[in-house]
Amino acid sequence: MKEYINFSITEQEMAIALQLNRQELDKIVSNLEDSLDSSIEFKESIHFRYFNRKLQERIFSPEGALVIASYIDNNKFNSTTNIKEILKSVMNLVEEHRINRIDNSIRKTVYDNSSSLVVMRELHWLSFKDVVKIFQTKNSKLEESFKNIQSSGDPMKRGEHYEHISAVRYFSFRGIAKLSIELSASLYKKERKDYCTRVPIVVPPVVKDLLALPSSEIPSKEDIESAMRYVKRRDKERCQITGQGRDKINKIELAGHHLFDQKNYSYLAAEVDNIITINREIHENFHQWIGGKDKTCTIDHFITYMETFYPEKNSAILMLYNRRELLKLKLSQLQRYLPESDS
Incomplete structure (x- = not known):
C-alpha cells in the first residue's frame, strides 16, 4: 500500500x-x-x-x-x-x-489508539499509553518530556493539562500541545519533528469526530448479487463518499464496492458490511490508482485513497475506520481462508 x-x-x-x-x-x-x-x-x-x-x-x-x-x-x-x-x-x-501525508499518518494512529478516551470537566483526555502511540515515541521519552516540562518555568497543571484517572496519567489536548513542543525540540529529523508538531493540530478534530459516532461458506453469485442490491437500498441509492444521490435530475451511476476484494476475500463477498455504494467514477479511479481491478485490495487501500483524494470527507473516513474494525474481526474468524500474502 x-x-x-x-x-x-x-x-x-x-x-x-x-x-x-x-x-x-x-x-x-x-x-x-x-x-x-x-x-x-x-x-x-x-x-x-x-x-x-x-x-x-x-x-x-x-x-x-x-x-x-x-x-x-x-x-x-x-x-x-x-x-x-x-x-x-x-x-x-x-x-x-x-504535510497531508503526515496528518494522515497521525489521524490513523488516533483512530487506532484512542480506546482510553474520556471526557471530564468538558475536557478530552487520553491515557499516557495512547499518547505514547499517537506520538510514535517510547514510554521513557514521553516521561522524560513530561519531567522536563514540570521542571520548567511553565509546568503542566493538574486538572488542566494532565490528570490521574484510576492511577493512570491522562493528558488533555492542552497537555498534548505542551508535549508536542517539548518532543519536537529534542528531535533532529525534519519528518519526525514535523510529525510531533502536527499532533496537537490533527488530534482534537479527529477525537471530537470519534465521539460523535454512534456507539463459512463461499457465497454464490446469486448471494453476492442479492447483497449488492440490499446495500444499494440500505445506502438509499447514494454515494457514501460524496453524498450524491441518483434521481431523474442527477443521472450519476452508482457501483457496489467491495472493501475487501471478491477474488481474494471470497468469503466476504456477500457480507453487506464489506460493500458500500459509491459513484462509479470514484470506483473506476480507485482501481486505476491501485493498479487495476485484478489487484488485491483491502479496506486499508481504500482508506488511503480517501485520505489522499478526499481528506475533507471526515465522516466517510470515520465510517471506513469503524467498518474496518468490524471486518477485521470477521476476517480473524476466517483466517484460514485469507490470501497467503495477507495472513
Missing part, C-alpha cells in the same frame, strides 16, 4: 501551480516521456501513475512534480512567465502534500 501513498498530486493541481492549462501540461509530460536526453528521467511508477488510464489522466509523485518544474525552468517556455514564482508554487504544492 505504501507504494501508492506518494502519488497524490493531481494534474489540475500541477497545472495551476505551473500557470498552464491541461493541454500545455500534457504536452510537457509527453516531451519528458519521449525525451532522448539521458539526463532526463521521467518514468511511470516513479514520477507518475495513471489515475484514469482510459482518459490518460495522471497523478504525480513529489519527485515527478519537481522534474516537471525543473524542465520548465530549463526550457523557458514563456519569456513572460515568472519562473521563480512557478518554482515556489510547485515547492509549496509538494510541501502541502507532504
Whole structure:
C-alpha cells in the first residue's frame, strides 16, 4: 500500500501551480516521456501513475512534480512567465502534500489508539499509553518530556493539562500541545519533528469526530448479487463518499464496492458490511490508482485513497475506520481462508 501513498498530486493541481492549462501540461509530460536526453528521467511508477488510464489522466509523485518544474525552468517556455514564482508554487504544492501525508499518518494512529478516551470537566483526555502511540515515541521519552516540562518555568497543571484517572496519567489536548513542543525540540529529523508538531493540530478534530459516532461458506453469485442490491437500498441509492444521490435530475451511476476484494476475500463477498455504494467514477479511479481491478485490495487501500483524494470527507473516513474494525474481526474468524500474502 505504501507504494501508492506518494502519488497524490493531481494534474489540475500541477497545472495551476505551473500557470498552464491541461493541454500545455500534457504536452510537457509527453516531451519528458519521449525525451532522448539521458539526463532526463521521467518514468511511470516513479514520477507518475495513471489515475484514469482510459482518459490518460495522471497523478504525480513529489519527485515527478519537481522534474516537471525543473524542465520548465530549463526550457523557458514563456519569456513572460515568472519562473521563480512557478518554482515556489510547485515547492509549496509538494510541501502541502507532504504535510497531508503526515496528518494522515497521525489521524490513523488516533483512530487506532484512542480506546482510553474520556471526557471530564468538558475536557478530552487520553491515557499516557495512547499518547505514547499517537506520538510514535517510547514510554521513557514521553516521561522524560513530561519531567522536563514540570521542571520548567511553565509546568503542566493538574486538572488542566494532565490528570490521574484510576492511577493512570491522562493528558488533555492542552497537555498534548505542551508535549508536542517539548518532543519536537529534542528531535533532529525534519519528518519526525514535523510529525510531533502536527499532533496537537490533527488530534482534537479527529477525537471530537470519534465521539460523535454512534456507539463459512463461499457465497454464490446469486448471494453476492442479492447483497449488492440490499446495500444499494440500505445506502438509499447514494454515494457514501460524496453524498450524491441518483434521481431523474442527477443521472450519476452508482457501483457496489467491495472493501475487501471478491477474488481474494471470497468469503466476504456477500457480507453487506464489506460493500458500500459509491459513484462509479470514484470506483473506476480507485482501481486505476491501485493498479487495476485484478489487484488485491483491502479496506486499508481504500482508506488511503480517501485520505489522499478526499481528506475533507471526515465522516466517510470515520465510517471506513469503524467498518474496518468490524471486518477485521470477521476476517480473524476466517483466517484460514485469507490470501497467503495477507495472513
